[in-house]
Amino acid sequence: MDVPGKRQAAIARAVSRALAASEESKQRETLVETVHHFLSILELRLARFRPADFLALRHNHWHIDEGEYRRSFQTPTTTTTTTTTTAKPGEASPPRQGSLGLVAAGNLGYSGSTFLRTADGNYMVKSVDRRFESQFLLRELFAPYVAHAASHEGSLLIRITDILYAPRASLGSLLGVQPRHYMVMENLLRGRPDVQWQTFDLKPTDYFFPERDLVHQRLVPSDVVDRLADEPPRGVDVSSRAALELTDLVAEDTAFLAHHNAVDYSLLFARSRARGRAVREPPSWRTGVLSSDGNWVYRAVLLDFLWARHKLRAKTMAGLVGVFNLLFDKGPMTITTEPFEYRRRFMSMVTDLLSKDDYVADANSPVKTGAVAKGPKRSSAHNPPTLPPVKV
Numbered sequence: 001m002d003v004p005g006k007r008q009a010a011i012a013r014a015v016s017r018a019l020a021a022s023e024e025s026k027q028r029e030t031l032v033e034t035v036h037h038f039l040s041i042l043e044l045r046l047a048r049f050r051p052a053d054f055l056a057l058r059h060n061h062w063h064i065d066e067g068e069y070r071r072s073f074q075t076p077t078t079t080t081t082t083t084t085t086t087a088k089p090g091e092a093s094p095p096r097q098g099s100l101g102l103v104a105a106g107n108l109g110y111s112g113s114t115f116l117r118t119a120d121g122n123y124m125v126k127s128v129d130r131r132f133e134s135q136f137l138l139r140e141l142f143a144p145y146v147a148h149a150a151s152h153e154g155s156l157l158i159r160i161t162d163i164l165y166a167p168r169a170s171l172g173s174l175l176g177v178q179p180r181h182y183m184v185m186e187n188l189l190r191g192r193p194d195v196q197w198q199t200f201d202l203k204p205t206d207y208f209f210p211e212r213d214l215v216h217q218r219l220v221p222s223d224v225v226d227r228l229a230d231e232p233p234r235g236v237d238v239s240s241r242a243a244l245e246l247t248d249l250v251a252e253d254t255a256f257l258a259h260h261n262a263v264d265y266s267l268l269f270a271r272s273r274a275r276g277r278a279v280r281e282p283p284s285w286r287t288g289v290l291s292s293d294g295n296w297v298y299r300a301v302l303l304d305f306l307w308a309r310h311k312l313r314a315k316t317m318a319g320l321v322g323v324f325n326l327l328f329d330k331g332p333m334t335i336t337t338e339p340f341e342y343r344r345r346f347m348s349m350v351t352d353l354l355s356k357d358d359y360v361a362d363a364n365s366p367v368k369t370g371a372v373a374k375g376p377k378r379s380s381a382h383n384p385p386t387l388p389p390v391k392v
Contacts, residue, residue: 005104006042007042007114007177007178008104008114008116010042010043010044010178011044011102011114011116011125011127011178011182012101012102012103012116013043013044014043014044014045014046014164015046015073015102015116015125015164015182015184016073016074016075016101016102017045017046018046018047018048018164019048019070019073019162019164019184020070020073020074034168037168037170038168038169038170038171039170039171040170040171040172041170041171041172041175041177041178042172042177042178043170043172044166044170044172044173044178045166045167045168046164046165046166046182047164047165047166047167048162048163048164049138049142049162049163049164049165050142050163051162053142053146054160054161054162054163056150057146057149057150057159057161058161060150061149061150061153062159062161064161069123069161072101072118072119072120072122072123073101073102073118073123074101075101101118101119102116102117102118102119102125103116103117103118103119104116104117105117105124112129113126113127113128113129113179114126114127114129114179115127117187118187121187121189121190121191121193122186122187122190123161123184123185123186123187123190124184124185124186124187125182125183125184125185126182126183126185127179127181127182128179128181128182128183128306129179130306130313132308132311132312132313132314133306133307134165134180134181134306135311136306136308136311137163137181137183137306138163138165138181140260140308141260141262141305141306141308142163144256144260145157145160148253148256152252152253154245154249154284155249155252155253156246156249156250156253156285156286156300156301156302157253157256157301157302157303157305158185158186158188158268158301158302158303159185159186160183160184160185161184161185161186162183162184163181163182163183163184164181164182164183164184165180165181165182166178166180166181185303186301188268188270188286188299188300188301189270189299195272196272196273197270197271197272197299198233198270198271198272199268199269199270200231200232200233200268200269200270201266201267201268202232202266202267202268202269202349202353203264203265203266203267203334203346203349204334204342204345204346204348204349205231205349206345232269232349232352232353233269233271233353236271236291236298236353236354237291237292237293238289238290238291238292238298238354239292242283242285242289243354245284245285246285246289246300246350246354247347247350247351247354249285250267250302250346250347250350251347253302254302254343254346254347255343257302257305257339257343258339258340258342258343259339260308261308261309261310261339262305262306262307262308262309262339263307263308263309263314263334263335263337263338263339263342264304264305264307264334264335264342265302265303265304265305265307265346266302266303266304267300267301267302267346267349267350267353268300268301268302268303269298269299269300269353270298270299270300271296271297271298271299272296272297273295273296273297274290274291274294274295274296274297279297285298285299285300285301286299286300286301287299307335309336309337309338309339314335314336317333317335317336318332318336321333321336322336
């Protein structure tokens with residue numbers, strides 16, 4: 001029995017139902033329905049969190065067509081069966097017979113989250129499995145995030161277009177089989193399905209990573225090592241204006257995150273061969289920036305900013321790492337460092353990424369769909385840039 005497939009199919013059905021439902025169509029549950037829902041292991045009943053706020057963001061600030069948004073999550077009318085297909089990271093999965101509007105996107109995260117992708121490749125759905133992360137998102141970060149996104153329309157924070165949650169617990173959620181919270185986000189790699197993207201999940205690499213620094217890599221599963229911070233790509237050569245835009249936007253967004261005690265976030269950086277393709281005007285790091293030599297198209301967003309330094313889990317980890325450092329002096333981890341120190345090293349990493357002195361453009365390197373470049377880690381903490389004042 002394909003339990004993971006059935007689990008993902010149940011999530012896909014629940015997400016599609018929640019996003020297709022209107023306020024007028026909602027009905028009060030009967031007692032039988034309530035009992036049946038509670039006894040469910042895989043099936044979910046999800047609701048939208050603060051839908052009016054997200055509608056305002058989508059319509060007024062991100063200019064997302066609501067009809068097209070809903071259609072991205074609809075089940076094709078010609079299908080009669082349900083199938084989930086694991087797509088390679090970085091591929092936009094086309095609609096296919098027997099599929100839902102959502103298909104599995106593989107294991108893209110380090111936290112065990114479930115990822116789904118709309119069949120048109122425009123949006124991603126990520127489960128928020130950790131309770132302290134969902135609490136931080138809903139109770140502390142949500143309102144500031146909405147305000148920041150509305151007032152900084154060039155922001156590179158990943159665009160969260162909806163948050164879904166299960167209003168009532170079920171056996172599945174109590175047993176940890178099905179998470180109760182989900183984020184719907186833009187897909188950075190959206191666009192033509194035939195375009196191949198190479199992705200890099202970038203964090204400062206001069207922090208303490210136990211999987212890398214304590215245990216011999218032969219003893220660590222390869223999928224665990226692969227999900228650590230990636231080595232930055234070589235030869236990121238863009239115009240001075242584009243480089244300044246990226247550093248300015250990242251500086252604003254990381255100041256916002258540091259103010260709210262977020263750490264361990266990353267820069268999702270993607271590139272593809274230009275191959276004569278036009279970049280959308282005006283160009284932006286969210287939709288595509290052309291390299292100086294015209295060979296590459298780059299995109300970038302900030303994501304995974306739900307680890308709050310003041311939460312009990314983070315404080316506990318910081319205490320354990322502090323005791324460990326009394327003996328071995330390995331330094332802080334990305335999840336135990338202080339928010340403004342993490343921001344300082346993060347900005348240094350971005351500056352190094354755009355430095356023309358460090359790398360020679362590698363125009364002949366192959367690009368594989370969803371591939372992640374690995375190589376020797378290098379420090380990003382040297383010569384940190386002067387940061388602008390924090391404005392929130």
